[in-house]
Amino acid sequence: MNLASKNLISLFEFIHEKEKGFPYANGELSQLLRGISLATKIINREVRVAGLSNILGSTGYYNVQGEEVKKLDEYANEVMIKSLNLSQSVALMGSEENEEVILSNAEAKYVILFDPLDGSSNIDVNINIGTIFSIFRKVNENCNLEDCLQLGLKQVAAGYVIYGSSTMLVYTTGAGVNGFTLEPSIGEYFLSHPDIKMPEKSNTFSINEGNSWGFEENLKKYLEYIKIDDKATKRPYKARYVGSLVADFHRTLLKGGIFIYPASKKEPNGKLRLLYEANPIAFLAEQAGGLATDGNKRILEKQPKELHERTPLYVGSKQEIELIHKFLNETIVLQ
Ligand code: AHG
Ligand code: MN
Numbered sequence: 638m639n640l641a642s643k644n645l646i647s648l649f650e651f652i653h654e655k656e657k658g659f660p661y662a663n664g665e666l667s668q669l670l671r672g673i674s675l676a677t678k679i680i681n682r683e684v685r686v687a688g689l690s691n692i693l694g695s696t697g698y699y700n701v702q703g704e705e706v707k708k709l710d711e712y713a714n715e716v717m718i719k720s721l722n723l724s725q726s727v728a729l730m731g732s733e734e735n736e737e738v739i740l741s742n743a744e745a746k747y748v749i750l751f752d753p754l755d756g757s758s759n760i761d762v763n764i765n766i767g768t769i770f771s772i773f774r775k776v777n778e779n780c781n782l783e784d785c786l787q788l789g790l791k792q793v794a795a796g797y798v799i800y801g802s803s804t805m806l807v808y809t810t811g812a813g814v815n816g817f818t819l820e821p822s823i824g825e826y827f828l829s830h831p832d833i834k835m836p837e838k839s840n841t842f843s844i845n846e847g848n849s850w851g852f853e854e855n856l857k858k859y860l861e862y863i864k865i866d867d868k869a870t871k872r873p874y875k876a877r878y879v880g881s882l883v884a885d886f887h888r889t890l891l892k893g894g895i896f897i898y899p900a901s902k903k904e905p906n907g908k909l910r911l912l913y914e915a916n917p918i919a920f921l922a923e924q925a926g927g928l929a930t931d932g933n934k935r936i937l938e939k940q941p942k943e944l945h946e947r948t949p950l951y952v953g954s955k956q957e958i959e960l961i962h963k964f965l966n967e968t969i970v971l972q
């Protein structure tokens with residue numbers, strides 16, 4: 638395909654255009670997104686040859702989450718931190734892999750939370766993984782942890798990169814959701830999925846039913862309901878579960894459906910982290926016309942208390958989230 642023949646818009650031309658209308662636009666946000674873009678291109682290069690470079694497997698130690706740190710987790714984390722420091726565009730960073738926040742350029746006006754490598758359990762088996770980020774404007778001149786503990790509603794930008802059959806960057810600044818595909822021979826992201834809208838309804842559900850022994854009864858009733866054979870209501874639903882939030886959400890964003898990581902006896906607050914998994918995913922979902930809750934309230938209205946706190950996550954098509962809430966709030970009976 639002759640790239641010149643297509644009127645391709647690069648990520649930076651797009652940001653530059655968009656930022657013209659962006660309040661407080663002085664290029665710092667595009668500088669920050671440039672830092673993320675560079676980091677993810679470097680991570681992408683390692684991901685694409687992971688089997689050949691000594692980047693597979695475990696580091697042998699455990700992070701603040703008590704989870705085994707894979708070599709690519711550590712590598713992606715180092716690349717994100719270095720690239721963001723070089724961009725001079727963040728005052729503070731919070732990473733899944735670091736117990737405390739990381740100070741960067743005190744003069745900068747943004748703070749960033751990120752999951753440098755999402756879906757670590759899939760790295761060694763060549764299944765889609767990703768990087769997730771969430772950006773706020775700092776609230777304190779001498780910014781500190783409190784600047785990271787803002788309501789998700791306050792995010793100025795959020796997005797992810799999915800290292801899949803192609804590498805895509807999907808982000809929002811609150812004016813819709815746009816997807817960019819990396820053209821590896823040029824090393825540039827180009828607009829490929831403008832103004833993404835999540836289908837209002839779709840019969841695909843995504844949950845790890847291996848944990849169902851510990852699910853609340855109403856969730857079990859919902860899972861029974863969607864498996865009943867009833868063509869009129871497009872049941873049974875299709876089951877799809879990758880085990881990488883970025884991959885399961887990317888499918889839900891484009892095709893609709895529902896992704897659930899609920900609270901359970903095994904994980905009373907769920908497994909996913911509010912600041913650098915649920916909040917950015919919820920911002921994207923709502924910007925694309927979907928919904929995201931913790932089973933009770935809107936994710937974006939949850940007041941974070943800790944950097945690594947976890948939350949249950951129900952995210953997806955508007956009608957699918959409304960349906961499951963009828964079960965969770967017991968306003969529906971099995972038909
Ligand atoms: P991370 O690799 O950053 O720790 O995230 C993994 C998360 C998320 O990507 C995925 O949805 C979930 O873990 C899968 O958990 P289970 O393996 O318990 O289903
Ligand atoms: Mn993750």
Ligand code: MN
Nearest residue numbers: 733752754755
């Ligand atoms: Mn991770």
